[in-house]
Amino acid sequence: MGLINGTCYECSCSNNANPISGLLDFICSPIVCNATCQKGFEYETVSGQCCGKCVQKKCIFTASDNTVKDIEVGRTSRDVVGDAETRSCVDYMCKNLNGQFVVQEVRTVCPAFNPSNCEDGTERTDAGGCCKTCTPKSFCNLISEEVEVIKGDCKTKFNQTSCVGGCASYSKYSAREKRMDHKCECCRENQVVLERLALTCEDGSKIYQDHQVVKSCQCTGGRCIEWETGGTTR
Incomplete structure (x- = not known):
């Protein structure tokens, strides 16, 4: 193996003598190096060697x-x-x-x-650039559940209503006002009526008791109170 004009050759003597000179011929063939490397590797030459190697x-x-x-x-x-x-x-x-x-x-x-579940036009990617987030839609729903009212040996069952939901609230810095801007809303009763319940006693008699019943709900704005730490509450 040798270097001739910048190209590596591998040389050997032939088995048959030259018919003219009577000497064995000296046969050389260029060495073809494989410079193809797998992903993540690069081909680099090696000093003093014909072929280089793949380096990660x-x-x-x-x-x-x-x-x-x-x-x-x-x-x-x-x-x-x-x-x-x-x-x-x-x-x-x-x-x-x-x-x-x-x-x-x-x-x-x-x-x-x-x-x-998002307000129109509020979809965005979070600070990490991965997860989707948005400003959720406000909702305030009227729900009911059956409860039992007991007074002494008298009792009855009725559907108690309440308001459940998530309303728009935020705390953000206003560059225009140079201060924190807050919005506070909560899901609360909009219409309440007084209903009289009849409780049945063990002796068959009845007593009556008044209860407030929520008929409708809505998101209602309120005043955000500043904490000493700078946070807000309602």
């Missing part, structure tokens, strides 16, 4: 879709899994630890997200 330069990992990917040291690659309602992200970070290429995985599982 990037981290290699298998993504969730079973594809093999590479990533440079210090860089991060994101793999998004699932749809908007069941979204999760895997961040792959490449590190070189004493010559060893290591892939660190950080998985983010997003909370359930339903665009139909």
Whole structure:
């Protein structure tokens, strides 16, 4: 093996003598180096040798879709899994630890997200750039549950109504006013009536007791009270 005009050759003597000179021929053939490297590796020449070698330069990992990917040291690659309602992200970070290429995985599982529960035009990605979020729609619903009213040996059952829901509230900095701006709403009764309940006693007699019954609910604004720490409450 030798280097001739920048090209490596592998030389050997032939088995048959040259018919003219009577000497064995010296046959040389160029050496073809395989410079094709797998993903994440690069071909580098080696001083004093005809052929170089493949040297790892990037981290290699298998993504969730079973594809093999590479990533440079210090860089991060994101793999998004699932749809908007069941979204999760895997961040792959490449590190070189004493010559060893290591892939660190950080998985983010997003909370359930339903665009139909959002105020129009408020959908956005959170600060981490993975999960979807929005300003939820306000809702305030009237619900009822059967309860038993007891007074002494007299009792009755009736449907007690109440208000349940999530109403618009926020706390954000106003650059225009140079202060925190707050909005506080809560789900509360809108219409209440007084109903008289008849409680049946063990001897068959009846007594009567008045109860307030919620007939309708709505989101109602209120004044946000400042905490000493700068937070707010209602």
